[in-house]
Amino acid sequence: MSVDLVAEVLASCARTPRATAIIDAKGREVTFGALRERSLRVRDTLVSAGLRPGEGVLYAVRPSPEAIAVALGVVGAGGTLILADPGLAPGVLEARLRVASPGWVVAESLLYLVTSARPLRGLVRRRGVLLPALGRAAARHAYTGPWLPGVPGRAIRLDGGHAGSLRPGAGDGGTGSGGPGAGGPGPGVAGWGAAGSGAAGSGAAGSGVAGPRGMGSGTPGSSAAGSGVAGSSAAGSSAAGSGVAGSSAAGAGVAGAGVAGSGVAGAGVGGGGPGGIPGAGGGPGGDRLAGGGASEVRGAELESPAAVIFTSGTTAHPRGVVHTRASLAAGLEIFRARFPLQPGDVVHTDGLMLGLPALIGGATWSMPGATMQGREITHLYQVPVEAARLESVPPSVRHLLLGSAPAPPAVLKKCMAMTNGQVHSIYAMTEALPISVASAEEKLDYPQGDLLGPPLPGVGVRVTEEQELIVSGPHIARGYLGEAPLTEVPTGDLVRLDADGNIVLLGRKKDMLLRDGFNIYPSLYEPSIAALPGVREAAIVGLADPETGDEEVVLALVAGEGFQEGAVRRRLPDLMDAGALPDRIVVLPELPVSGRSQKLDRAALREIVN
Known part of the structure; x- marks a missing residue:
């Protein structure tokens, strides 16, 4: 029986609304109740604005609790997330967008600004952010954060007022890192806040827009204080004034590069930008779409597309992997069966493959920032090249998980020496998340070949005469954009199955x-x-x-x-x-x-x- 990804997450949020769902890059906390409320309001706003089921949504929001809430809201509204990697060459990204033909763009106002203003566009491109001018896309537009130059005039605002953004340190019953929010003092856990409340000067952290790994990764940025949205960030800085002087581009590849009022100061925050349509929250005097309480989750076709992730192909023929709500949920369930997560666990990752199972299980998702100390992390996910740079891991870590690339023996040995917990290597591909898991000890002790472990329960495998591994199961992608549906996926990996049913990697077919x-x-x-x-x-x-x-x-x-x-x-x-x-x-x-x-x-x- 198929399950719904969004429904699973929201049901978990409803079970423990006061518990901590996400710790952001700065160590500030967001409750499950706040995450659920924000996701439902984003969903209802987009549905009211006319988002049609299956319509493509180019998604450009930096890693943060807000990014998770917006993604859940888009998929909950029936939209298909088209994940944009900001590090791609412009020609490649533009070719992919032509194939995907998004009907909507959902982005932070800061990204609209830095991709439209010529001086800032050159600066962020030098820092590796190559997104085209988002505001020029021939699509409907929605944005988070305060209105900034570059946001299209008829864009729909997804936060502020009744549709308030997910803001650590601001809200009903939260104090966060910068002082009491609109709801007054609370237990130090973020809730909801309207525009104009919150802590000024909170900067954004993390370069990157959601990509194949999930929510991107990066280093913390710093904010430049000014009057108005001092150090505005996706994580929720204040809208305490009337201008936007000093808003920081930190986290978008421009760590700490402040706008400092250059043609921006005095732009209104409360009502959005000029030209907003009444009832859309996009311009002065426009009432925001979402009003009253957020409604319950609506039914949706589980086999309808939920996300398009480009992983291969050429500029002339881009290839995008299409996942449905059901296939993503099935993959997360397979992962949770191997690594059960429950309240009290703290999962430190920037990827959806482990972050969403954490939320579904009632655990806390810890987002990477300047430090891991003080978070009582129980599950730590690392790409091997990142793990090789670690000097230590918190003593609370019970499971250190390696994925996204093969882990060399030296990295496995180093990870085993750094933790008393278990070290695992996860084998997966974008089309089939996950496939198998092997412990570091098993991999190092295996006599010949790279041990990938046995197929996880629910994962079907077969090996062709040419020794290529073929994978099937409820978690495989629906197919590739514009191509026939898939019933199984060729991995491109050459393998053998040993006597115990383990998958042993021999090499890449092309290698x-x-x-x-x-x-x-x-x-x-x-x-x-x-x-x-x-x-x-x-x-x-x-x-x-x-x-x-x-x-x-x-x-x-x-x-x-x-x-x-x-x-x-x-x-x-x-x-x-x-x-x-x-x-x-x-x-x-x-x-x-x-x-x-x-x-x-x-x-x-x-x-x-x-």
Whole structure:
């Protein structure tokens, strides 16, 4: 029986409305009741404004509790989230938007500003935020935060007044970090607040708009105080004045770069921007759409699209993965069955795959910020390259979870040394979240190949004659944008199933090398080589002979303490088939990585060793 993602989250919110649902990047807390109320009001506002079921919504809100509430509201209204990665080249993003054809844009007012004002647009592009001018998109527009220049005149405001934004430190019964909110003193947990109440000067944290990993990631920004929306942020700074001088672009790739009144001071906050339509909350004198109490969740087609996530393809032919409310909910349930989450647990992650199961289970979602200390984190999620940089983890951590990219043995060993809890590696793909889980101990003890673990309950797998892994189950994506529906998903990974039913990775289908008629699967050998004394990382690539097509096999190593190339060479015959032994070894200071998940960039590595 299919379940509804939004209904699951809102039902959990209703069970424990006073408990802490989310801790934001600055350590401020938001209750389950506040999250539920905000999500329902966003949903009702969009429905009243005419959002049609299945209509695409380009989603550009920085990581924050508000971002979660807006996403739930959009999907609850029947919209399809189109996740925009701000680090993409403009041509790639524009090509993807042409294919997706969103009917709506939902973004923070600050992102409308920084993508429309020429000086700011150049500044944020230099910091890696490459979003096009959002206000020029031929679509309906809605925004969060105070009105700022760049917000289209007829845009619908999703917060303020009765449709108040989710604001840590402001609200009915919350004090947060900056003083009492509109509701007076409370237990230090954020609730609701109207525009004009709250704590001035709270800055936004986190660069990035929701992307394939979920809510993006980044470093805390700082705000520039001014009169009006001093240091405005998605997390909820105050609207205590009449101007917008000093609003900060922190978190959008412009850490602490203040506008400081340059053509912005004096822009009204309370009524939105010029040209707003009555009843839409977009302009002066316009009443906000949402009024009264938020209504209960409405029924929806569970198999209707909920999110489009672009993961592959070219500029000419972008490829977007389409997930439904049911497929996302099924994936989260599979994950929760493996890692049960309950009230009292604190899950530290910037990704939806672990954050939403936390909320459904009544646990607290902790969003990354400047520090993890003082949060009593029980479950910590890290991309391996991030885990490699950690110096310590809180002693409260019971489960350290690694995902989004393969975890080298050195990282597994480091994580095991840093925590008394369990270390796990999660195998998943955007089209099928998740597939399997293996512990660090199991992976390090496995004799040959990269152990991925047994398929999780509910996940179907089969292996083709070419050894490619095919995945099926209720959690797989509906399909690719504009293509026929999927019943199973080819992973592109070459695997074998051992006698115990474990999936063992041999390599990527496109990464397989061919030399003298012998098929070489890099991932079959790389973990064992990387586990050798003095070796930090290892990768195998092939350089094709332009005449014969045969490949020279190159082993690239990153040296660690005590590295001796001769000792490594002597051990290789014990770890590799004779037909796979490298033609040469190259020692590099580091291996090239790419993308948000920082995966090994084999194409770049081939260029380096060629």
